[in-house]
Amino acid sequence: MSRFRAVAGAFALCGMVACATAPAPDQPQPMAGDVAPAPVEMAHEHAPEPVSMPAPASEPAMPEPVPPPPPPVVKAPAPVAAKPVPPRKPVQPKPETKPTPAAEPAKPVASGSTVTGRLELVAGSAGAIQAGELADGLVYFLPKAGAPKPKPGTFTIDTRSKGFSPSLLVVPQGSTVRFPNRDTILHNVFSRTPGSSFDFGHYGPGESKQVVFNKPGLVIVNCNVHHNMRADVVVLATPYYTRPDRNGRYSLTGLPAGPDTLVFWHPRAQAQSVAVTLPTAAPVTRRMTATRPARQEH
Structure with a gap:
């Protein structure tokens, strides 16, 4: 490729020299016998400028790779002052807890006074006392002010x-x-x-x-x-009454205070009344005599 360009430049230079030395077509040619005019010096401005040979063309340079655009500049956030972290308290181990047993239902607590004692039954003309017969008795309470x-x-x-x-x-x-x-x-x-x-x-x-x-x-x-x-x-x-046990023991609770009456009853004996003043800590006992025959069990 460079040789071809050099040859082409040479042909071009020869052509330019030939054109400079050739006679102008409009200038008359001298005839025979004429005196030749003195040569006229050509003005330097008409002299052809020397032609410099072009330097052989070099192969086109490969384009340099375009670097990628720089990444956008991201401003770092202003540093935030860290808050002081309080020291952690040591974790105390929790004491082992045992399951709480289910609480039993609370028993009702009777208010008011209480009277206790014993009903006794002795044999009379109606015959002997049978075992457990005292449980057929009854003790009830009659307040002087009136019972609910x-x-x-x-x-x-x-x-x-x-x-x-x-x-x-x-x-x-x-x-x-x-x-x-x-x-x-x-x-x-x-x-x-x-x-x-x-x-x-x-x-x-x-x-x-x-x-x-x-x-x-x-x-x-x-x-x-x-x-x-x-x-x-x-x-x-009256709501205040109770049945004695097989041994004749009884207990009445929740009674109003004051002068009142206790009544002892048994199907084989005559009912008896006893005046009491509550509250009292002394037991109230009554002895009764059987005047009726024992019940016939079926």
């Missing part, structure tokens, strides 16, 4: 095996007592107690009769078919 009205309920005395079960029942005033026939025979339950008399007439197995007792006191219930059947229903106008 007891809450009535519904109770049951079955006629079973030609007898009443239970044969002794204590109920609040105004309570209802049902008498279902659990036997396979007829019964006729009635009472001739003044103020609490009733008569159910005959009713058969599976049937039931009932009565409401509104008058306080003892109600004796019998059967017109079986004359040895008897049940005692004690109707009380």
Whole structure:
């Protein structure tokens, strides 16, 4: 490629020299016999300038790789002063806890006064005292200022095996007592107690009769078919009463203070009343004599 360019430059130079030495076409040629004019010096401005040979062309340089644009300058955020970190307190190990057992329900605490004692029953003309017979007794409390009205309920005395079960029942005033026939025979339950008399007439197995007792006191219930059947229903106008245990011991709690009356009752003896003034720490004991025969168990 460089040789070709050098040859081409040489041909171009020769052509320019030839054109400079050739006669001008408009200038007349001298004839024979004419005196040749003196040569006229050519003005230097018309002399052709020397032509410099062009330097051989070099191969085109490979373009230099364009460097990538510099990354954008990101200003670092101003440093934030670090807050002083308080020293951590040492973690104390938690003491091992044992599961708390479920608390038992709180027992109701009776308010007011308490009276305790014993009911005693001795044999009389009606025969000996049977074991456990003291549990048939009853001790109830009558405040002088008057007792609150007891809450009535519904109770049951079955006629079973030609007898009443239970044969002794204590109920609040105004309570209802049902008498279902659990036997396979007829019964006729009635009472001739003044103020609490009733008569159910005959009713058969599976049937039931009932009565409401509104008058306080003892109600004796019998059967017109079986004359040895008897049940005692004690109707009380006070909520303060209890049954003694087999040994005759009793305890009454939540009683109002003041001069009052304790009543001791047993189906084989005459009821007895004792005046007391509460509160008292002294036990109240009463001895009773059996004047009625023992109950016949069925």
